[in-house]
Amino acid sequence: MSDNDKTLCVVGASGLVGSHIVKAALAAGFRVNGTLRNADDPQKAPYLMALPGAAERLTLYSADMATSADFDAPLAGCDAVFIACLVPIYAGRDGTPAREMDEDRGWAEIIRPIEDGCLNIMQAAARQDVKNVIVCSSTSSTNPREPVAVKNEIDHPSDLQHQLSQKKYTAAEKTVMEASARAFAKEHGQRLVIFLPTMMLGPTILPEHANRAFHKALADMLEGKKGWHDTVPAGSMSVSHLDDVAALFLAGYETPEASGRYFAVYDSWPWRDIYAEIGKHVPASALPAPLDGEPEMPTGFDFTRRDSLGVTLRDIPTTLKETLDWLKTKPFG
Template identity: 65%
Template sequence: MNKQSTTLCVAGGSGFVGSNIVKTALAAGYRVNATLRDASDDSKTRHLQALPGASERLTLFSAEMTDTHSFDEAMAGADGVFIASLAPRHSGPDGTPASEMDDEQGWRDIIRPTADGCLAIMQAAARAGTANVVICSSTSSTNPPEPIAVKNELDAVSDAEEQMSRKKYTAAEKTVMEREAKAFAADNCQRLAILLPTFMLGPTVLPQHLERSLHASLASMVEGRKGQHETVPSGSISMAHIDDVATLFLAAYEQSAAEGRYFAVYDSWTWADIYSALAPHVPEAGLPAPLTGSAEEPTQFDFTRRDSLGVTFRDIPTTLAQTVDWIKQRPFG
């Protein structure tokens, strides 16, 4: 494959995952067509255009998931498309939190827009003859009603109706999206890979992403202020370095046999272990109060499929240390 003559489309190129896929694809030598809602938004585009290789091989396009034809120009000539524009929806257009919706509103305002947006991009790919599709989903689609001791991608499948019955519409949107994407891909001869990340840390391409979620929490802790927690929670989270996740996306495209679901996490750790690993890197004042009671058992994974793509993931202590060191450098001034 001549990478410099191969074009990849990244839908959602200004998002956290999408922008890192853009960075990784450019570093690998590909030409990249990236979409965002407004390609004239300088607060986003200037950071993408500053990436190494962008001046020669990155083109930005405006596109909106409610209009499948808005992706046609970006998809023209693309050998593969990465759908990374489907951020979780936690509230409806009227501001109603997902947890306060009934099934009708949850389906209309949370689930359908995500599934329809994914299908709109896949339809554009089908019209363009783009047969390789890689979707960013979430481990929220890997929680079956009957818990599995060790999760694998084939058996750990959420039930959308059961999720809706518990008002977990934000989780159900990924379950429904995957189900409908698989059916569309089968009907249109597309090779579909679905990647399943959870929390991701590491350097961000856009400064906006440093202001969100765990990045914002770590930034506060670096300054000696409490982050996300006042007290260490008893639960656990799954985590990975964003650069490793982006590399996994590219591997799923490049390996022609890659198809189906792949975990995109390094592992799951208790919060107690995470804060213990963070302690040497942040002021003590930024750390939460110790856990009272016992920590819950973290999720156990079978990473056979993930590892078949040949990507080595950084461990959690390394991911945490590298992220904190990067934040301390004040990368955006």
């Protein structure tokens, strides 16, 4: 409990990533101000308030990133803000998929809300003199036009013009947001640390997170149902454990010289190998049909910057086993 004189703000405290940052920050002895859009949400708040240390040191606030002033109260007196609410937008206000939009709509309805939301929170942080800003982005901002065998966070940003020309507005959100956040932080003397995860697994804190995306696919597979794929894809997936991602976020905050982008993935594996691990835990009937041929080369990462933060990450078999063992217990009934 060495750090309980400091308060950290977690924006998106009810999110998959944010709830794990809250948990890790409480475990490290910090006071935490968490935000979600409705702090009284009965499907969310009780699970956060049940975390160890929450009753004494967690306060929840209602705040929407569209309104900068919402963040003045939760940021007052904080030493850092963790921004984990920049959820990808896949469709416009009328339901039009992002990939069917022209560029004007792509900017207005997909890219700008994320960029503006992040800047609204950073503006509140500047008003409240919060100097440490840690942002959750994603590896979608690390896909250069010409793929490289081994990518790093510095030399291999996504090519915005290419993303726009391909109507990849959802991926471009993060590319644009990161550039604007960098410029804002520089102008206002904030230290900006950006984490880049892909698929995150492990036990979840809120029930809704166990019931979506690959967590849901794994739960279905434990019951013998097909998950995401009918056939093993030729491609790969990058994976990390939620608690390790949260540990990276805290390390990014607690390492004063940390700045800029950091991968938050353990590694990328061919789906073939991921399903081979899953096959050790689920009925054979749930597995996708085998891949015909050899898998493509998985994404290669240079983890020098990630490892400079001193966090040891679980390997993929351990993360999958922990997730499946936990799902087997039907943790939320």
